[in-house]
Amino acid sequence: xxxxxxxxxxxxxxxxxxxxxxxxxxxxxxxxxxxxxxxxxxxxxxxxxxxxxxxxxxxxxxxxxxxxxxxxxxxxxxxxxxxxxxxxxxxxxxxxxxxxxxxxxxxxxxxxxxxxxxxxxxxxxxxxxxxxxxxxxxxxxxxxxxxxxxxxxxxxxxxxxxxxxxxxxxxxxxxxxxxxxxxxxxxxxxxxxxxxxxxxxxxxxxxxxxxxxxxxxxxxxxxxxxxxxxxxxxxxxxxxxxxxxxxxxxxxxxxxxxxxxxxxxxxxxxxxxxxxxxxxxxxxxxxxxxxxxxxxxxxxxxxxxxxxxxxxxxxxxxxxxxxxxxxxxxxxxxxxxxxxxxxxxxxxxxxxxxxxxxxxxxxxxxxxxxxxxxxxxxxxxxxxxxxxxxxxxxxxxxxxxxxxxxxxxxxxxxxxxxxxxxxx
Numbered sequence: 345x346x347x348x349x350x351x352x353x354x355x356x357x358x359x360x361x362x363x364x365x366x367x368x369x370x371x372x373x374x375x376x377x378x379x380x381x382x383x384x385x386x387x388x389x390x391x392x393x394x395x396x397x398x399x400x401x402x403x404x405x406x407x408x409x410x411x412x413x414x415x416x417x418x419x420x421x422x423x424x425x426x427x428x429x430x431x432x433x434x435x436x437x438x439x440x441x442x443x444x445x446x447x448x449x450x451x452x453x454x455x456x457x458x459x460x461x462x463x464x465x466x467x468x469x470x471x472x473x474x475x476x477x478x479x480x481x482x483x484x485x486x487x488x489x490x491x492x493x494x495x496x497x498x499x500x501x502x503x504x505x506x507x508x509x510x511x512x513x514x515x516x517x518x519x520x521x522x523x524x525x526x527x528x529x530x531x532x533x534x535x536x537x538x539x540x541x542x543x544x545x546x547x548x549x550x551x552x553x554x555x556x557x558x559x560x561x562x563x564x565x566x567x568x569x570x571x572x573x574x575x576x577x578x579x580x581x582x583x584x585x586x587x588x589x590x591x592x593x594x595x596x597x598x599x600x601x602x603x604x605x606x607x608x609x610x611x612x613x614x615x616x617x618x619x620x621x622x623x624x625x626x627x628x629x630x631x632x633x634x635x636x637x638x639x640x641x642x643x644x645x646x647x648x649x650x651x652x653x654x655x656x657x658x659x660x661x662x663x664x665x666x667x668x669x670x671x672x673x674x675x676x677x678x679x680x681x682x683x684x685x686x687x688x689x690x691x692x693x694x695x696x697x698x699x700x701x702x703x704x705x706x707x708x709x710x711x712x713x714x715x716x717x718x719x720x721x722x723x724x725x726x727x728x729x730x731x732x733x734x735x736x737x738x739x740x741x742x743x744x745x746x747x748x749x750x751x752x753x754x755x756x757x758x759x760x761x762x763x764x765x766x767x768x
Contacts, residue, residue, distance in 0.1 A: 346758055347733040347744065349722035352751025356578030359615065360569070360746045362561035364389040365591060366739050367521065370397060370416045371528050372557050374424055374499050377401045379532065379550040387556035392738040393417055404431065413438045413665060413710060413738065416492055422449055422471060423496035426458035427503045431475035434463055440710060442469050444663055448485065449493040456480055456497075456504065480504025480547070484511040487541060490660055491518035494543070495525040501545035502534050510543040517660060520592020520634050527590050560586045563593035565740050567641035568716045570600045570618060572750070574645050575723045577620040580750070585616045593635050603628065603645060626651070633657030640717035643672055643691070647681040648724050652695035659689035665738075666709035675718060678704035679725065703761070705729040712738040719747060729757040 369388035374397075376382045384402075388394055393414040400409045400421055411417040418437055425433050436442075447467035450460050459474040480501060485494065494510065501508035516522065522543065526536050533551035537544055561584030569580045587594075587609050597607040604624035608617040628651050632639045639658055646653045661668035669691060673683045680698035683691050703725060708715040712735045722728050736743040748754055 345732065345734045346756070347730045348755040348757045348759070348761065349719060349728055349730065349747075350726050350753035350755070351723045352576075352578075354751060356572070356576040356580075356751055358578075358746070358750035359581040359583065360749065361583050362565045362569075362585065363391060363740050363742065364559040365562040366391060366393055366416070366564070367524065367562075367591065368528070368559045369394045370420055371495065371499065371525055372553060372559065373397050373401060374420050375528060375532050375550055376553055376557075377424060378427075378499065378503065379552055382550075382552045383555065385553065385555070385557050388559055389562070389739075391741055397421070404428070406433065408434045408436070410436045411441070413440060415441065415444060415665065418444075418469060419446065419449060419490070419492040419496045420499070422446065422460070422473065423453060423500040425473040425475055426453045426460060427478050427500045428475035429477050432473070433475075434470055434472050436463075436470035438710075440665065444468065446471070448489050449496060452483055452485060452493070452497060453478075455483060456508070478504045480506040480508045482509045482511065484513060487512035487514040487516040488659065489517070490663070491521040494522055498522070498525050498536070498543060498545055499529065501536075502529070502548045502550060504547060507547045508543070508545045510545075512541045512543070515633065516541065517633055517657075518592065518636065520590075524590045524592070560584070560589055560591065562739070563589055563591040563596060564637045565716075565743075567593070567596055567638050568720065568743075570596055570605055571641040571645045571717065572720045572723070573605045573618040573620055574600060574603050575648050575720050579620070580618040581615045582618070583615040587616075593638055595635050596638060599630060599638065599642060600645075603642075603649070603651070624649075624651070628653040628655075630655050631657045636660050637713065640668060640672060640713050643683075644676070644717045644721065647676050647679065647693065648721060650695055650697070652693055654686075654690070654692040656690050658691065661689070665711040666714070668711065668714070671707075671709045671711065671714055675704070675706050675714070678706065679721060700725075703727050703729070705757075706731060708732045708735050710735055712736050712740065716740065716743060719743075719752075722752065727761045731757070733757070 396411040396414040397417045457478040461472045463470040535546040602625045706718045
C-alpha cells in the first residue's frame, strides 16, 4: 500500500490515545509465560510484534515457530525456549530476521547450559533449541550489546539453578530498557537489581501479574507526534502518556523542549498537551545511547526545521529492521539533506540543503519507524508518497487513522497528485 499525504488545511489540533507500550507488553508476555499457572494476559499492545509473541506462546508444543520481522520476539523467545525442559523447537523469522545477528545471545545461553544449534548460517536465525534446566551463574558481556539480549537473559534467570550475575563491561547501551525489565521482574516477585555494571537475579518463582496488566501508552510511538507538533506549530493532546513512566523514551519531552515543543502534563481537558513554542536551540547535539528508537523522528525534525545536528550513540541502529542510519541517509537526500556518517553510530548535518526538483517518494525498508518518521515531511512538501505504508502495523496499527483524524489527507499513492480541476 502506497500513500500520498497532504497536510491539514487548517491549524493542526488533534487528540489521540497511543498504542500500548510494545516494550512493556513483550516483557509482560514472557514473564507471564514463565509464571506457573498464570492465565493469559488480557490487555497488552495489539500490533504485529506482540501478536507474533502471543501466537508463539499459545502452543508450547509447537515444533516450528516463525515470528516474521519481530526482533524483540526472536530474542526473548530464544532465552524462553532455552530454559523450558523437554521443549524442542525451531525458531525462525523473515528474510531480514535471518540477517540480524544473534550469536552473542546464543553463546551466552550456551555458557549457562543451553542446547541451541544454528539451523542455517552460523550466528543468525533460524535456531534449533532443545529446552533444558539451565545452571546459570556468572556471565560477562560487552555492555554495548543489544539491551534485548540482556533483557532476554535476565527474564529467564529466575529459572536457573544458580540465578544469574551478569557483568557488563564498558558503557551500557539502552540502560533504561534493562531497568524496565528488572522493575517488571521485581513487580512479579523476583529478587533482582542492577548495581553499577552488574545485574543480579536470584533463583525464584514469578508470581502472577495483575489482571489486566498495567501497560502504559507507548512513549516510542509518541515521537512522531512530537515531530508533527514541532514542524506544524500545532497542538496534540495525548490521553495515555505517563509522566513517571518506566520507559526510557520518556526523554522525548526533554529532547523536544529544546526543539520548540512544550509538554504540559495537565491540559484543560486532562491528558498531555504537546504545544509548539517559538523558542528552540539553534543546533541539536544529542547522545542517543539510552534511546536509539527516537533518533529517526528527531533527525527528520531537524532536517525539516533546518537545525544542524550531531547525533551519537546510534550503534545499534544498523541491526534493526533495516540499517536505519543508511535508510535515513538515503531518504533525506530526497529532500536535499545530505547526512554525514562520521563513524560507527555517529551522524551529522551542517544545515545546508540542496535544491529539490521533484516530490519525494519515500521507501520504508519494511521498517515501521521509517514510515512514521517520514510522514510529517508532508507538512513541508504536500503530496509526498510513502511506499509500503502498511508496515506501521508492526507497532502502531492505528497510525494512519490518527493522521487522518489530525487533518492529513491520505490518497492512493499510485494515483497522480490531484489538481484543482480534478478534485471532487
